Amino acid sequence: MGAIQRGPSGHYTAKIRIKGFPPLSRTFPTRPEAETWLDEQETLIRKRIHEVKKETERHRIATECAPQYRTLGDLMRRYLAVVTPQKRSADQEALRMKGLLKHSLADCPISSLSPQRVAEWRDLRLQSVSSSTVKRDMTLLAHVLKIACDEWGEPFAKNPFRAVRRPREARPRDRRFNAGEEVALLAACDEARAAYLRPIVELAIETAMRQSEIVGLDWSRVNLARRSVHLTMTKNGTSRGVPLSLRAMNVLDQLPGDRLGQVFAGVTAEAVKRAFIRARKRAGMEDFRFHDLRHEATSRLFEKGLTVPEVARITGHKTWTMLERYTHLQLEDVARRLD
CATH class of the missing domain: 1.10.443.10 (Intergrase catalytic core)
Structure with a gap:
């Protein structure tokens, strides 16, 4: 891995060249000193190579064993299976989530899930349901991404469902019984x-x-x-x-x-x-x-x-x-x- 050369001045230069590592060299007045330094550096490099191999293997195993999330719908389905059953309103939330899974937004790749894409979905959704419904949908999907980021290792720099405007709250209903x-x-x-x-x-x-x-x-x-x-x-x-x-x-x-x-x-x-x-x-x-x-x-x-x-x-x-x-x-x- 390394070599020692004696220069015209009588000093000894130790050199190490290994693929993937920067070249190292140092000059010593005696050969024993050069050999000692060379042994120390080779030991450190071997240790580093071993750590890199272990880290690479851990990453490979984690990648092969972990679920592959390609779309927002993949995250929604895991949330529906793991998180929703723990809630008091599990039945109602399950119905809401299953309905949202039918929307085209569920097929959006995670890498393409931007605030602009969410805003387009929000505006389209407002054409068929109330603003209160859309707000509840956005709150639920925002929590899906939060759990995915905090617990499932999905890297979201910014939650797109929290980055866009929520619909204005509808006026409170004042409906009561009329006569009869x-x-x-x-x-x-x-x-x-x-x-x-x-x-x-x-x-x-x-x-x-x-x-x-x-x-x-x-x-x-x-x-x-x-x-x-x-x-x-x-x-x-x-x-x-x-x-x-x-x-x-x-x-x-x-x-x-x-x-x-x-x-x-x-x-x-x-x-x-x-x-x-x-x-x-x-x-x-x-x-x-x-x-x-x-x-x-x-x-x-x-x-x-x-x-x-x-x-x-x-x-x-x-x-x-x-x-x-x-x-x-x-x-x-x-x-x-x-x-």
């Missing part, structure tokens, strides 16, 4: 093949609970003697108690079964959603959503004279600003208070 609509909706629920639909709708109207909270309700959390329900896990991650009106008590009391396990056994949020859409259409209420029942229920709590802290404790809202979005009092009731 509650009766029409409940009658349409009675016509449904799903016997659980009317009780679920009535509980939503009486308690202001979310659809997911009603569907996930367990009899062990229902205390009819104390007229209350204890929700252990809610959308904002905290537990809360919900008082039961006489109407809500009557709905729960008339449910069939042995009052063990899930109150609405085997019922999923998606099944309720589809059954409600069909009932809403039969009732002629095309612009009414299940979540509007929460608007209605919250407004009724205020109309009954409850205070902001009392309503917030029932609904689980953290601030008045958040609660105000769900509160649309009937003007006639407000006017009567002014008399």
